[in-house]
Amino acid sequence: MSQNLNPYSKSISILKEVLGEEKFKAIEQYLHSYDGTQESVRPVAKYITIYWLGRAADRMILRTEGEDDIILSQVGDESVPTIVFRKFKAVYLREYMKLLRVQWFKYGSLIRDEVYKDSKYNFLKDCSISPGIAGEGKGAMHGRCMKCPVDVLMGATRARVTYNLASRFVGDSAYALTASFERRTGNSVDEISYTTIMITGRESEEEKRTGGLFSETLVKPGTLFVGKIVLTMLSPVELLYILWLLHRVTRVGARTSIWGTLEVEPIAMVADVFEVGTSYEAAEEMLRENDIAKAREKLLEYVKSVAFQTSSDIIELTKDTKEHIRSIDILNKELVKELWNNAKNYIKGIEEYLKSK
Numbered sequence: 001m002s003q004n005l006n007p008y009s010k011s012i013s014i015l016k017e018v019l020g021e022e023k024f025k026a027i028e029q030y031l032h033s034y035d036g037t038q039e040s041v042r043p044v045a046k047y048i049t050i051y052w053l054g055r056a057a058d059r060m061i062l063r064t065e066g067e068d069d070i071i072l073s074q075v076g077d078e079s080v081p082t083i084v085f086r087k088f089k090a091v092y093l094r095e096y097m098k099l100l101r102v103q104w105f106k107y108g109s110l111i112r113d114e115v116y117k118d119s120k121y122n123f124l125k126d127c128s129i130s131p132g133i134a135g136e137g138k139g140a141m142h143g144r145c146m147k148c149p150v151d152v153l154m155g156a157t158r159a160r161v162t163y164n165l166a167s168r169f170v171g172d173s174a175y176a177l178t179a180s181f182e183r184r185t186g187n188s189v190d191e192i193s194y195t196t197i198m199i200t201g202r203e204s205e206e207e208k209r210t211g212g213l214f215s216e217t218l219v220k221p222g223t224l225f226v227g228k229i230v231l232t233m234l235s236p237v238e239l240l241y242i243l244w245l246l247h248r249v250t251r252v253g254a255r256t257s258i259w260g261t262l263e264v265e266p267i268a269m270v271a272d273v274f275e276v277g278t279s280y281e282a283a284e285e286m287l288r289e290n291d292i293a294k295a296r297e298k299l300l301e302y303v304k305s306v307a308f309q310t311s312s313d314i315i316e317l318t319k320d321t322k323e324h325i326r327s328i329d330i331l332n333k334e335l336v337k338e339l340w341n342n343a344k345n346y347i348k349g350i351e352e353y354l355k356s357k
């Protein structure tokens, strides 16, 4: 079924520029148009899969809810450090919020007057895209508006609203290609006595002495990771913003959930009516590789080997593409309007659907 992509003319012209006309044509049928009708929000099979490589730039601790500092997965005969997708996504969610906050500051009245045609609209009051209570840098959450481009793409729920927004930014855990981690043990020193005897209330001296003992597990610098992101029913303008974010946020971590730095590099993109491959399988194929150039080749080979008959051409995100993407003027007025109009129509489609029930 052909669809009208006209509301996305600005983002399409930029996508053609950065990816090349032919490659854009290859994925065009897997992009989606939201026009405010209920038909436009009905699930259809359109998936864009992006594979990325990561490299630990220094020692990393990947915080988990479990008792250890890192999660290990069994890949082949190796136990490798693993980054759960939620931790990875959290970084991009915060960055996307920051970007939209800037857009609202710059174009708030334009978005109100020309997109929503309702000057009372104020996203900043309602949504986490506004600066967090703990300050700009922390990005603390304080509610979701269920309407803005972040909520529409990344998913949100809220009490007393009759719909949920499913995340269309999902993916697999990322797996290290080598079992490179180390465990360190330390002993904390009492602040007053400067001894290792802690006032723990316990009886024996032995217990008091071990009160400050701790150990931590770290991923070694240089460790390579492979990961996968899946984007569903993505509109052209959303694809453009996601590509920009992925190329913009190249260092993940040094924050609360990932301590240390992970350098992230998107490698290949493929569109289909399914997700293409898994990062686990890719890790199996690439196991023990510690050279990033060779890892890149192997990853491209893997993606080619799992592409289906229905798959689009594989779009390699080369150095050239990357530079193009980084140079996009992400605050371009037309682009901003397309992005917010997309979110408005997305929600309108859901409201139309709810009305018809």
Ligand SMILES: [Zn+2]
Residues within 6 Å of the ligand: 123, 127, 128, 129, 144, 145, 146, 147, 148, 149, 150, 151
């Ligand atoms: Zn919002």
